[in-house]
Amino acid sequence: MRQERSPAPFFSIRGLEKSFNNKPVLTGVTLDVEEGETLVVLGASGVGKTVLLRHLNGLLQPDRGEVRVRGVSLNDRDEEQLAELRKDVGMVFQLGGLFDSLTVYENIAYPLREHTAWREREISRRVGELLAAVELERSGKLYPAELSGGMRKRVALARALALEPKAVLYDEPTTGLDPLATRKINLLIRNLQRRLGFTSVVVTHDLRSAFAVGDRFALLDGGKVCFMGNRETVSRAEDGLMKEFVEAAL
Numbered sequence: 110m111r112q113e114r115s116p117a118p119f120f121s122i123r124g125l126e127k128s129f130n131n132k133p134v135l136t137g138v139t140l141d142v143e144e145g146e147t148l149v150v151l152g153a154s155g156v157g158k159t160v161l162l163r164h165l166n167g168l169l170q171p172d173r174g175e176v177r178v179r180g181v182s183l184n185d186r187d188e189e190q191l192a193e194l195r196k197d198v199g200m201v202f203q204l205g206g207l208f209d210s211l212t213v214y215e216n217i218a219y220p221l222r223e224h225t226a227w228r229e230r231e232i233s234r235r236v237g238e239l240l241a242a243v244e245l246e247r248s249g250k251l252y253p254a255e256l257s258g259g260m261r262k263r264v265a266l267a268r269a270l271a272l273e274p275k276a277v278l279y280d281e282p283t284t285g286l287d288p289l290a291t292r293k294i295n296l297l298i299r300n301l302q303r304r305l306g307f308t309s310v311v312v313t314h315d316l317r318s319a320f321a322v323g324d325r326f327a328l329l330d331g332g333k334v335c336f337m338g339n340r341e342t343v344s345r346a347e348d349g350l351m352k353e354f355v356e357a358a359l
């Protein structure tokens with residue numbers, strides 16, 4: 110009988126260590142993110158969630174250990190190869206990371222202008238689709254300073270999707286938003302993921318948002334993954350910190 114093999118994980122992180130100025134932040138993170146799933150990384154402020162995320166598209170290099178993307182190691186890739194990788198792995202930055210001097214339209218068009226040879230008509234069509242996907246059809250001419258926090262996050266999301274990445278990394282997509290805007294973003298993340306089927310890693314310290322978008326959950330503490338599970342095992346956690354997270358969210 111033929112042996113069924115499960116497909117290789119999209120991201121495979123092994124023994125990842127990272128220090129800054131001799132201060133250890135990650136001390137051995139080992140984690141797989143399966144193709145097509147939404148993995149949520151939970152953890153207290155300052156624990157290293159953003160640092161971990163930035164290793165997944167090569168914005169940071171490990172001191173020790175390895176990140177593989179679809180089986181290919183990111184160690185020792187040059188900038189050109191990493192730029193290629195970032196077309197496949199889009200990122201929504203914690204503070205949005207929009208260009209203040211560009212309109213919403215131009216912000217979203219930016220990666221298309223950088224990485225494709227499309228004509229203005231094609232760019233305009235694609236930006237229009239993306240604006241519709243994040244419900245900002247009428248906001249193309251506005252500048253980031255004229256947007257609310259939730260709108261800014263949606264523009265950042267549209268920009269991250271412009272090149273049709275195979276994976277999307279979200280750094281705190283709902284932090285600082287009111288409950289309705291939070292709900293809207295969570296629904297958007299869930300629906301886009303379902304429709305387009307990409308792999309997602311969402312960093313948050315908000316368990317409610319985590320449950321709204323995630324399939325599996327990893328809790329980061331002391332530089333390592335201290336808990337890994339699905340909705341059910343998270344809700345039933347007996348382990349100290351995970352249990353505290355769940356209780357704090359009630």
Ligand SMILES: Nc1ncnc2c1ncn2[C@@H]1O[C@H](COP(=O)(O)OP(=O)(O)OP(=O)(O)O)[C@@H](O)[C@H]1O
Binds near residue numbers: 134152157159160
């Ligand atoms: N480029 C850097 N240089 C020096 N220290 C850094 C750098 N990036 C991160 N750190 C340190 O690493 C630690 C973890 O930071 P990180 O931003 O990953 O936390 P976080 O879990 O994302 O927190 P938050 O929930 O507040 O966003 C912090 O102590 C931070 O000061």
Ligand SMILES: [Mg+2]
Binds near residue numbers: 158160203
């Ligand atoms: Mg962070």
